[in-house]
Structures are given as structure tokens and as C-alpha cells.
Amino acid sequence: MPGAASDHVGRHRRDAVVQVRSGRRAVRAVRRPRPGWCRAAYRIGLGRSVFDAPGDDVSLGVEETATGRLVGDVVLFWHSEKDRSGEVGYIFHPGVRGRGYAGEAVAALLDLGFGGLGLHRIVARINELNEASVRDVERLGFRREARTVESIWFKGGWATMLEYALLEREWAPRSQIPPVR
Template sequence: MSSAPLAALCPTYPIRTKRLLLRPLGVGDVDALYAYRSRADVCRYVPFEPMTRELIEERLETQWANSDLTDEGQALTLGLEVAETGALIGDVILFWHSRIHAGGEIGYVLHPEAGGHGYATEAAQAVLRLGFEDLGLHRIIARLDERNTASAAVARRLGMRQEARLVHNEFFKGEWSTELDFAMLSTEWAAAAR
């Protein structure tokens, strides 16, 4: 990958994978988002509490309204829709952290009923492609709570390298948590894509 300046990311939607359509979230997604983002078990290891319908509606109008990444400090959140059924089963996010360091981060949240089918891995792989091939990022990380073994398994299936285990580094939701940091470089992405 080159060290050329990063370009804005303006994807054509939906982004198709083998079984999913990744697309911007909209007002029609409130019920589906509420079905998993309101659950304590889903929110246990992620940096948000169970969400109300009102908060989801607010996010749809603000943070989740962006369908492009035009500069550092922004995030792109896309819904995971099962192509065969049209069901929204989760969402994935790409953060653009730094223009000068060409750094980003991914995250993913899935309805538990959709777990165990490889959907999170499939969606996250598509977002890594966006980050590396379309936006031109040099490095993408994933940070997660060590107890979130399903999320760690996704990062490993993606080919991300575990770089750190930060013991009790953050007081998170009333207790000390140990963070696992995974990463992938654009050169590693390109080598795996061959």
C-alpha cells in the first residue's frame, strides 16, 4: 500500500458480501436496533449501556446519520442486513482516528440470535476492505474486553494480530477490565487478500 494522502470514503450502498448487505442505518431500523442494543447481555462488554428507543432515534439523527467518512475523527456505522431475509441483525463501525498516522479502528455488535454463523466476521472483513482499500488506512485496530471471547475470536478470524493485553487498565462499568488490542497493517491485508 502506498503512503499517498488519504481520500474520503464515499461508498456505494449497499455494500454486498456473500450473505449480507451493509448499509447506512435509517429511521425504519429503530425496532431492529432496539431488539439488540437494549439488551444488557449485548452491552456488557461494549462502551455503551443498554439503549432506549429515544436514544436510538437520536443517534440515527446524529452520529449514525453519516454515510461517508470525509476526515479524521469521524465514524461510519453500517447496519448488517441479511440479504436473503432483509433482517437487520447487527451493526459494524469504522472509526477514522488519524489522517497523519492513517489509523482507524473497527467494532461490531450483533443480535445474539444471529451469532455463531460468521456474520460478524463477514461484515468486519468488508469494513476492513473499506478502510484499507478505499480509504487508504495504514493500520486498523480492534480493542475489546478480554472476557468478550466471541469478539476476540472474530478479530483472530479476520487475521488481526493480538498486540497487547492491558491488565486492569480501565475501570469499566463498575469493575476493572482487561483490554485486548488487535491490529492489522495494510501490507498484511494486501498479503492475505492475494
């Protein structure tokens, strides 16, 4: 990735992960409550970097290449061996919005999921209010398959969720990540 590099987040990066995940703007459309981010950061620090069985996930930190600063993290969940399905999720510091880091990092996860794991289908579930993430996944070729109105209780109110999906055969022909507009 030209602007950012992904790597397994080690213990020494835990504080940076907490900083990325603790800002109100960064977690505005993220389902988990803010206090849980400290535990999530600890889990990333001790997490695995390989898949052993369905249900496993791999979390990767995203560093800004020029500064070495941790600017976000991405996760690939392996849901089903039989169905060869997975899910991507991500969060980035609001200060790096518009630089294309989310697209680059998610593209790397798609390469891992489809190429490395042989997944057939990868989904992304996004709060409808998170317009930047909607643009990111659409730019990567995901198609919107569902809109579930007020389907989850989210930070004191009902949230409408969008489900996007991408098949391996739709990803394979793509030679580059589309540019950020």
C-alpha cells in the same frame, strides 16, 4: 457478503438497532451503558456515510440476507490522517452468533478502510471477556498487541482490554474471509 448485507442505517431501522443493542447478552462486553444505546441508534440513523475529516465514523447496519432482519451494526472510526489509522467496532444480536456475520461485516469495513480510505493500520479494542470477538478478529488476521489489565472502569468493575491491530499490507494479500469453525 453471502449471508449478510451492510447498509447505512436509516431512520426506519432505528427500532431494530435498539433491539439488537438492548439485550443483556449483546452488550455484556460492550463499554457503553445500555441506556446510551437509544441515543447511539439515533446517531446512526442520522449519521453520515462518508468521511470528511479524522474523528469521523461510518456506522453500517447488517441485515440477514435471507430475512431482511437487522442483526447488528459495525462502525469504522477514522482516527488520524497523518498516521492513516482507524478502528473497527461491532455488535450483533446474540441469536445470530456463529453464523459468520461479524467476520463478513468487519471484512467489508477493512476493505473500505484499507482500500477506500488508504488507511495503514486498523485496530480493534476488545474486552477480554468477549471471547467471540477475539476469535472473530484473530480469524481475520488481526494480531494481539497489548493486554491492559484492569484498564477501564466498566459496568461497576475493572475490565481488562485487549488491543488487536492489522496493517494494510497484511490485509491486501487475503483473498477470502476465513471460514467460521
